[in-house]
Amino acid sequence: MPLTNRSNDSSAGASHTNWSAILDAGSDSSTAAASRDTVAQRYWPAIHAFVRRSGISHAEAEDVTQGFICDVMLGRNLLSHAAPERGRFRSLLLTAVRNYVYDELRRRTATTRHPSTGSVVALDGASVGAISHLDPKADDPEAAFDREWVRMLIDQAAHVVRENAQSKGLDAAWDIFDRRLLRPMCEGAAPVSTEEFIKQWSLSSPAQVANILVRMKRKFTAALMQQLGHGDDDQEIVHREIAGLLAALERGPH
Template sequence: MPAATSQQTGEGGGFFPNTRWSMVIATRDSTSDERGEALEELCRLYWKPVYLFVRQRGNSPEETEDLTQAFFYRVIEGDLLSSIQGPERGRLRSFLCVVLKRFLADDYHRRMALKRGGGQVFVDIDGPSVEGQIEDVRREVADPERAFDRQWALDLLDEARRRLKNDYQRADKEGLFEQFEPAISPQLGRISHAALAERLGISEGAVKVAVHRFRQRYRQCLLSALKDTLAEGEDPEEELRYLLSLFSRG
C-alpha cells in the first residue's frame, strides 16, 4: 500500500497526513516522526468520544481514564489497526467505535490498571472537564454508541470552527471572526445585525451579506472536516444530517 501523503499545516510548522483516515493509516505504517505527530493529532481529536463511551459502560472516572489510555496505547502499538486496508473501510466514526467495543471485550482492564502512574502517558486526557457533561449526556443519550456519535459530532463542529478561525487568522482578520462567531455558536446567543453594523461602521444590509458568507464558509469547513472521516465516494451531507439529528428533541 502506498505511504500516506502529507501536507504542511502551518500550525507549528509540522507535517500531518492530509485526511483523518490517512492519519490512522500513518499510525500503523510509518516509522518516522510523522507517525508520532499523526498519533498525537488522532488522540487530540478523538479521546473525548472514547472517554464518554467507556464511562457510559459503568466505569468509574479512574477506570475510564485507564481504559482510554489503554485503548490509545493499543492503537499506538498498532495491533488494533492490523486489519485496516484503507479508507474503503467506511466511516472512521463507525470503525473506531467497533474497534473500541472489541477492545473493551478483551481483558485489558486489569493489566492496564497495573500500569497506572508507572507507564508512558500517550494521551492528554482531561477527565474532569468531561465529567461535568456525564449526567447531561446520561439524561439525553442513554445509549453509549449514540453518546459516542454525539460527542463525535460536537468535536467535528468545534474542528470546523477552529479551521474557520485559522482562515481568518491567516488573513489577519481574527477580530472579524470574533464579531461573527455568534452566528455559528448558538451558546453565544443570537447575533444582532443592527448592533454589529454599528460596531463595524457598515450598513445592516452589508452585515447580513457578510454573516451569510461567514456561515457558508463555516459549512464548507464542516463538510471538509466530515469528508476527512469518510471513505471515498461517501456523501458528507448524509453524514452531517445524521450527526445533526443526534441533537433533535423529537
C-alpha cells in the first residue's frame, strides 16, 4: 500500500539503505545495474521536483529529468563520486541537478535568441502556460527537491517497517501505526480513534494501543536512521542531515 499517490515508487529497493544502494550502483559489482535502476527510480521525484520548479513545463520536465539521469547519474557515473566520508549524497545530487538544469535553461535561451531557422519563434504555449501557473510564493527548486527527498525517505522507512511487521504477523501493529500516525502526517488523513482500533483488533485497553503505537514509532525511527546512515557510528552524521532537512522544510512554504 503506497503512502502517497505519486506514480513513482520511491520505496523501490527499500531494503537497501540510501548509501548501500548508491555505493553498489557506483561499483563494478554484479548487482550494480539493478542498484542503478533502484537509485534512479528512488531519486526521480526529487530531481523532477527541482526541474519542474525551475520553470520547465510538466511535459518537458520529464524529459529533462530523464536526461539528467541518463547523462549525469549514469552517463558520467555520478554515483561513483559518492562516498559517505565526502559528505551528503543529497548535496552532491542537488549540485549536479542544479548545474544540469541551468545549462539546459541557458541552452534553451540561446536557441530562442538564435533560432536555427533564422526566424524568431514564439515560446511553446504549453511552456508559457506552465511557467505562468507557477505560484511565485510556492517552493523554490531546492525546497521542492528537499521536500520530495524527505517524502522518499519516509516512504522507504515505511516500506521497511511494513514488510517487517507483516512478515512477523504484526498486521494490527502496522495498521495502528499507519492509520493513527503515518497517514495523518503524510497525507493529512483523519487519525483513527483508539476505540476503533480496540474494537477492530480486539485489543484490551487504550494502554495496549498506546504501547503498540510507540513501539512501531521506535521501529520507524530506527528504519529512518538506517536509511540516512552508513554504519553504526554515524549518529552525528544522521543528526546533522536531519537538522539540515528540517531547516530546509521550515524554509519552504507549506
